[in-house]
Amino acid sequence: MMTEQxxxxxxxxxxxxxxxxxxxxxxxNTSGKEKTLVLDLDETLIFCQDIRPADSLDLPMTTIKFLKxxxxxxxxxxxxxxxxxxxxxxxxxxYADAVIDSLPEIQACISHRLxxxxxxxxxxxxxxxxxxxxxxxxxxxxxxxxxxxxLDQSSMCFKDISKLGRPLEKVIMVDSQVCNISRFPDNGxxxxxxxxxxxxxxxAKLKLHLMGML
Numbered sequence: 214m215m216t217e218q219x220x221x222x223x224x225x226x227x228x229x230x231x232x233x234x235x236x237x238x239x240x241x242n243t244s245g246k247e248k249t250l251v252l253d254l255d256e257t258l259i260f261c262q263d264i265r266p267a268d269s270l271d272l273p274m275t276t277i278k279f280l281k282x283x284x285x286x287x288x289x290x291x292x293x294x295x296x297x298x299x300x301x302x303x304x305x306x307x308y309a310d311a312v313i314d315s316l317p318e319i320q321a322c323i324s325h326r327l328x329x330x331x332x333x334x335x336x337x338x339x340x341x342x343x344x345x346x347x348x349x350x351x352x353x354x355x356x357x358x359x360x361x362x363x364l365d366q367s368s369m370c371f372k373d374i375s376k377l378g379r380p381l382e383k384v385i386m387v388d389s390q391v392c393n394i395s396r397f398p399d400n401g402x403x404x405x406x407x408x409x410x411x412x413x414x415x416x417a418k419l420k421l422h423l424m425g426m427l
Contacts, residue, residue: 239379
């Protein structure tokens, strides 16, 4: 799966535009569903293989290559009948929106999207500088923007679902990172991080588990 997204022009072009979100993060629940399902994106629902910037600043596009976790479409179709679905990613808005918007089969199932700006950072204050995509494979190979790597090592980052504006007893959070689940053990469901295995069955198992939590 490949998608293209707009990229700001200039030598310091970034995929991240910082802003301070207001609480609660979500508007009133008008989905008609009693419970809210908060889903992580990277390595929970998709696996980003490559991010390639445009060859020239005159070409305002960036290409993202990613894989869908097996069973993704069926999972969203069924879960959207039972839950208000929120995507909460620790990545930047531009990246996450480009991925989600390229998947119309699940886009309609998602009520809200939360991004890196909504992640809670404890420790030194956030830097006002915009983090850039980090290259791990040379100048022509890029991975998912790793915002965490650009924080002070003493900082603690987690997704605070108490700020959503939903009763905690009605929120279920699915994530592949222990640091997020451990903060809300009564609400969290930890899934194994997905790296592209085509035989993965995690979403099918997760669906049954979530249905048992209703």
